[in-house]
Amino acid sequence: MKQPEIAPDETPKRKRLSSTARRQDFINQAIEFFAEEGFESSTRGLAKKLGVTQPLLYRYFPSKDDLISEVYDAVYVNRWQPEWEPLLRDRTRPLADRLNTFYNVYTDVIFNREWMRIYLFSGLKGVDINRRYMQLVRQRILEPILIEARVELGLPDVPAKDCEVEFAWIMHGGIFYYGIRDLIYDSAISTDKKRVIEDAIAAFMAGLKIKLKREGQG
Incomplete structure (x- = not known):
């Protein structure tokens, strides 16, 4: 009996973001995170929610205060x-x-x-x-x-x-x-x-x- 052909994996691959787009994505998700969790959570908790490593997050935002400043600009100034x-x-x-x-x-x-x-x-x-x-x-x-x-x-x-x-x-x-x-x-x-x-x-x-x-x- 002929075995049914296996369809190729049609799962779309995750699009690779540019550095600028990834940075903006981190800011957008940080806005949601701080709105729900407040500011007591560590960058480790935020990195976990984002599904990235803490060192990667630090590549874009050297400190939590830097990220908070970006959130302020995005939510209030902009x-x-x-x-x-x-x-x-x-x-x-x-x-x-x-x-x-x-x-x-x-x-x-x-x-x-x-x-x-x-x-x-x-x-x-x-x-x-x-x-x-x-x-x-x-x-x-x-x-x-x-x-x-x-x-x-x-x-x-x-x-x-x-x-x-x-x-x-x-x-x-x-x-x-x-x-x-x-x-x-x-x-x-x-x-x-x-x-x-x-x-x-x-x-x-x-x-x-x-x-x-x-x-x-x-």
């Missing part, structure tokens, strides 16, 4: 949109209108499970992702907003005071925490993000006007 800052400074539109547009598109980016979990894990572990990003937010969002608010209220265009920045953090932090309650705790009462943002901005604008007048600047 997702920063260049049109956000001109939007905040567009004085052809009322500031409240600008803020509503900005925070709706901004939260479309940051209301992301990986973004949120990495941010929270980094704060618990003392990784400087939080500090670096908070400085970015202050310089590129909060301080420009306060300058624009002063101009709209007819006040001098001067750098924001720390107490004013703290007041702006209340608005920004409230919107941010809505995302945490929604994505991390699954306990947001309202599912209307646009309305939540609108209310937070209305309260901020009204409160800032009162605050500046109270301090004798209006």
Whole structure:
């Protein structure tokens, strides 16, 4: 009896990645890893998840801090949109209108499970992702907003005071925490993000006007 012919192995061979592509693949998988495991795991644990040796991982990232820095750039810096800052400074539109547009598109980016979990894990572990990003937010969002608010209220265009920045953090932090309650705790009462943002901005604008007048600047 004739034996059936054995079909050749049709299993596709694993594609060999270029050095650049492999490096990016490591970063992408590290993002998933840190979002799930936090920052306490060693590079040995990460290498195991990636299915590579620890020495190979070190060829691309000399230390865990180097890898974390790359994750920060990928998740936070590279997702920063260049049109956000001109939007905040567009004085052809009322500031409240600008803020509503900005925070709706901004939260479309940051209301992301990986973004949120990495941010929270980094704060618990003392990784400087939080500090670096908070400085970015202050310089590129909060301080420009306060300058624009002063101009709209007819006040001098001067750098924001720390107490004013703290007041702006209340608005920004409230919107941010809505995302945490929604994505991390699954306990947001309202599912209307646009309305939540609108209310937070209305309260901020009204409160800032009162605050500046109270301090004798209006």
